[in-house]
Amino acid sequence: MSRCEATGVLTLEQLKSKLPSKERFEKGPVAVIECIQKIPCDPCIGACKLGAIRKESLVVPPEVDYERCTGCGECVSVCPGLAIFMVNLNYKKDEAMIMIPYELLPKPKKGEIYEALDREGKSVGETRIITTKLKKDRTAVVILAVKKPLAMIVRNIGRRLK
């Protein structure tokens, strides 16, 4: 049994082999799929118009072709497990951009400051809302700005601070 099966929290160590390379991250926006279990699911494949997400069969975790992925973020709101994020390390000199799927109220608005939460829901600092896109199916995609070192740590927002 891997540890995440007892905690419900994936560690970066467990994700490592699935993530884009350092060089790819440096090139700009890219999808980060935090899905490692063999579950029968495939909407991510259909969401990617570039054919960058593949699955060998219905029950294996998706594989991303990071050369094809442009980081458009179309897959973020589609994943039923809310397990796809988009990370852009090149957003600003000291800031990264993260897209997260969000299905709670209130919907964050541009310019607001929220608590930045990690995979355990712990506050790890602040985040600024760049924008929120509400999809037709009512899943919102919240686009956040965080300090660069937090790009692979922040996965949710908590209380509104400002």
Place this chain on the structure above:
Amino acid sequence: MPAFDFKNSKEKADLRIWEHPVLHFERGETVHMYMNEKEIKGYEGETIVAALYASGIKIYSRSIKYDRPRGFFCGIGKCSSCLMRVNGIPHTRTCVTLMENGMKVEYEKSRGEPPAESEVEAERDKVDTDLVVVGGGPAGLSAATAAAKLGVDVFIVDENPKAGGQLIKQTHKFFGSKSTYAGIRGIEIAKILLKDLRKTSAKWMLNASAIGHYEGKKHLLVAVQNNRKLIELSAEKVIVASGTRENMLLFPNNDLPGICGAGGVQTLMNVYGVKPGNDALIVGAGNVGLIVGYQLIQAGVNVKMVVEAMPRIGGYLVHASKLRRLGVPILTRHTIKQANGKDHVEGVTIVELDEKWQSIEGTEEYVNADLICLAVGLTPSSELLFQAGCKQAYIPELGGRVAVHNENLETTLNGLYVAGDASGIEEANTAMMEGRIAGANIAMEYGKNRAEAEKIRRKSFKDLEALRAGPFGERVLRGKKRVWELWREGE
């Protein structure tokens, strides 16, 4: 029996949810009913219990022997917690009975009294058709659509006020593949299934419970609609897609109001838009427990934690991660030691378990909570099948005793089929596929559109195999194989 304590009930409260990130609650005209002569306001389309709960009334009956309060538990007519006398009719399941203007709802004394003669005007009706489907959930609707499309005359009965089974309360997007509507929310899948059904000639009846299988030339079922109308349904073929009921867990005070089935909570908050509590604790970290935890947060409820007796989380990691990101702890190897409270849950004592499943002394922790959600498994609703006399078997992998059936979902009684969770606990995707297989198989047996029927059947078998292929499908598949084997042995 002591009178109901109105003093302590917040009857002026309105626990309805008016804003929700995913759902939009369409409420009809204002309706007024009388609860022990007190006026209760509700909205057209609400069940009696939904309106009472929304008004802060959370006790509906009392146990016969010890006079203990009974609250909301299953919400879909499968337990007995909310039985009340309604317009003079005793033992009415108020969770599946819609409220009406001027309705008279009363607590029952002990075992209740029979209705006065003047209060009962029963009607009767007869339906003779090719196929009767019991249950309008994912399996039943898929079966009915498949069969009707191929030219079979179909009649569906469902005991709930709304069709769609448990899909109508699933706010999350579904897993699975394209043929099972993956990526679409359960509530939307229910709409698609109903839309497909409406394109066929199939007929259906809601608020109607199939209560028994009787002697007849064909299969003869008797259904009761709205506690007043008796309908005789006869057909050569019957599919029982009656779903499941939620399991109970043993612990002191497990009958207190405020302890609800996870599915019951979903019905209350996602179908009727009523906030089930303020602070919730969830027992069970399977997919149901994890999903209901997330849905509670969407409904504005504070989820304190999920406790799970097993050393690992049983549900999908992605569901668990959603909750963890929201700061909800998931405590494996923990269980409920007891619920605390007098007439309603006020708190929970949890305890850690050792490797032999024994409580570790000194690890008890008291958690303030007014809602305990039990997500500790489901049991197939097989009553009708067993009463009809089909062979049964205890298959732990399928959630308990099930009707023995073959790959085509036919039981050991000729023409009597089972599909969906009633045939073994799985999930909505596989239920849809099983329904299609049963429906197509019946069409073939009637000799209707054989080529097309065979195509649907083959495709559904293939989809089903793909859905069950992963490690999460292993256990069910083992159970299914055992059941198929038992069916063949009996041939």
